[in-house]
Amino acid sequence: MNVTYPFTAVVGLDDLKLALLLNAVSPRVGGVLVRGEKGTAKSTIVRALAAQLPAVDTVAGCRFACDPAAPDPSCPDGPHAPDGTSVRRPSALVELPVGASEDRVAGSLDVERALTEGVKAFEPGLLAAAHRGVLYVDEVNLLHDHLVDLLLDAAALGTCYVERESVSVRHAARFLLVGTMNPEEGELRPQLLDRFGLTVEVRASREPKERAEVVRRRLAFEADPAGFAERWAAEEAALAERIAVARDRLADVRLPDERLEQIATVCAGFEVDGMRADLVTANAALAHAAWHGRDTVTADDVRAAARLALPHRRRRDPFDAPGLDESLLDDLLNDSSPDDDPPPGGDDGGRDNNEQPPPSNGAEGSAEPPAPESEESGGGGGERVASAAAPHAVPLLEVPGVGDGVAGRRSRSRTVRGRVTGARRPSGKVRDPHVVATLLAAAPHQRTRGRDGAGLVLRADDLREADREGREGNLVLFVVDASGSMAARRRMTTVKTAVLSLLLDAYQRRDKIGLITFRGRTADLVLPPTSSVEAGAARLRALPTGGRTPLAAGLVRAAEVLRAERLRDPARRPLLVVVTDGRATAEGDVARAAGLLTGTAGIVVDCEDGPVRLGLAGRLATRLGARLVPLGDLDGIVRDQRRRKAA
Incomplete structure (x- = not known):
């Protein structure tokens, strides 16, 4: 038997406790988004709260947890008799995995049976299971945007809609939505942030005595879960009673x-x-x-x-x-x-x-x-930290071709959501039927199938699935020259502003980003690939400059990072953005390093200026097979895109 850690035994986290309790008292508050570092008991306290919520009465045999006193008239398992039998059960706690599909979340229709047999067979999803309980989404910032939209729409409306072509199902879905996230792994869009009622920042206590008490209680729970829970039973019962009383009082x-x-x-x-x-x-x-x-x-x-x-x-x-x-x-x-x-x-x-x-x-x-810094501030050992101006809009930088990556807003991709470009035979269960193509496939066979009246005679091999094309998010890996060749000409403010603008663009297009800088003798991965543009901006602002220019080391480090990311996330195509004036400590090494990046889509942002130009960044772009973009002329990309479209 699983024993839940008691809510009242959690040390500290008073704001989080209060936010959860307010939602337990009134679902109209709109849920809680818990932001914080890993290992701060976010999951523990959410599971503990669910155990304190009052039990609910449900219609016997209803998969959608209808209330016997007020059954949902649109319930797919209905209609329910007003005097039917009921079952009392604890409030549900449903946990949504990061890799869940839309069908798993909202439920799915058996499209094949609907088209070939005329049967509307619906399999409820996690939203139905969470009705009148708690829906807990760990790492909500890692969910696809359309799933987050779906969750928040259901939470706001109290209803889940599932539609496949002309077949539609709806059912009640009222739940306490709790999402947790680690900001270092990426942010939610502001529109999605706004849909959560409350938010709480949590961090581990820095007080030694409080930290010791956390460990003491956790060890005691792991040694004897049932005994530990029994010692807190009185406090838990009092909490459950207080929640019930507050719910009753709320209407007055x-x-x-x-x-x-x-x-x-x-x-x-x-x-x-x-x-x-x-x-x-x-x-x-x-x-x-x-x-x-x-x-x-x-x-x-x-x-x-x-x-x-x-x-x-x-x-x-x-x-x-x-x-x-x-x-x-x-x-x-x-x-x-x-x-x-x-x-x-x-x-x-x-x-x-x-x-x-x-x-x-x-x-x-x-x-x-933060307030703007001076253009350059001195640091120890001759290092300088240049400030960055406010970011500005940049034109679209795409990876050529059509990919199969995660949904986003940058490059062309075959996706489950987007415009229909054709139809194909399904390789498994039909998820997205192309009705017109299905009917056209069946039409020539109607006489041989003995059709004698209205309607078509469909078979499974007539079914066609839609091909869709949309946009994908990419891995945008920035390789930034922070050497003295850049800083000596006081260009780092402009460079940082440009990279900050590209970071903002990557956030808006739902990319993963990484940041490599090279100076002195080495190249450093200062930001491993992540979805947190906030972390990237913070590291960029604190980036010191000075020293020699190990361009080859930066390119080798980029090849290593991209190799590891291809194994970790093979569907996400990379876009390499090298920001440099092209100067290098060892020219021959650059040619060999560039060979490691053959086949990688790339952009070289040329930071060289002045009346005399050596064209070194252009030479690097040729070696990489990348496009060359002058730092001060990014609008040229827009003109180039317009010319290519016109052609």
Whole structure:
């Protein structure tokens, strides 16, 4: 028998506990996105919460967990008799694996039976299993965008729609959505971030005594799970009772107009986009008041809700870290409070006992981008760190040909989502039928099959599947010259700005990125291939310059990285972007190193300037079989693309 680690035994993580509990009290809050480093008990606490949710009554035999008191009229297993038998079961906890397909998530229709037999056979997916429970998505940032969209749409609407050509099925799907992610492995798009109701940043405690207590409890649980759970049974029972009481109280909690105006003032003051922030904050404030046994929302409830609902909605670009200036929050609350209102924080300020407020500005990053540095700042050992200006738009850089990689927005690819370019015989179960091609394949055989009336006689070998073409994401590997040949001419600010702009473009096109720099005697992989453009920008800004120019070492390192990535992710095609003026410490070594990259799609960004040009970057581009793009003339790519299209 599996024993779940007790929720009340988790040490610290007060903000995360509060966010989960508010969602347990009111599903209208909209779920929780948990951001943080690995090994911080994110999965443990989510599983622990599910065990504390009240049990639910379901219609006996219903695969969609319909409520006997109010069965879903569109349930595929219905209609259900109002006086039918019911079954009581614990709230479901469904975990969505990163590699799940759309059919596994939303459910699937047996298209072959639907076309050949006229039977609408539906197999429910994970959304149906999670109805009236918890849907937990670990590493949500690694899911394909269309799956994340599907999850968030279902969570917002409370309904899952499955459509295949002319056949449509819908069923209820109301659940508490919890997603976890490690920001170092990539970010969610701002549009998707906004769809999560609350967000929490978690990090391991730096307090030795607290860390020791975490280990002590975990070792005790692993030694005797049942005994450990028994010691916390009273606290767990009290928590479950408090959740149930708060749920019952929620309908009677009042949100006065002055508190609603406070919420609007706070959201406007933080310049969040749209109205979702106001709605989430209002629902979270109502849940917080119910959780604390109040019948009316107070300023402390608004403050607690805003701290959890607004940080991820303040981001203005992918390089901004989520954050919230709590002094500004208090100022906005005070300015909009009634005259007789106590200052926020007089109760618990939205935090439970022993909770430490998160930093508003500091090492973890603020919501605002860092102030510009001077063009070059001195460093020890003759090193220099140049600043970067704000990124700008860049033209599309594509990998030639048609790939089979993951969905994205850069290069042409055969995908499951995109425009239909043709039809083919299916190699297995039909997932995406091409109805017209199927009918055309069956039409010539109708007389021999004995058709005598309306409709076509279809057989399995008539079925055709759609060929689709869309866009894929690529691995964009930057190889950046950080040597003295670049810095001596004070070009690194321009170079960093260009690379930062290309990083932003890679984020928007859903690429993986990697960053290699070469200077002195070696080349360093300063950012292993990842989806985290934020990490790439941070390493680029801190990049020192100076020293010799080991261009060959940079190319060899790039070949090693690409070789390893082909084994790890063979479907993702690479795009090599070399940013250099072409100077090299050893010219002969460059030719040999370039040979290691034969067949790799590439771009050479030529950073050479001045009245006298040696054309070394152009020579490198020829060796690599890459396109040459002058640093100051990236618009030339757009003109070139237009000329090729016109031709």
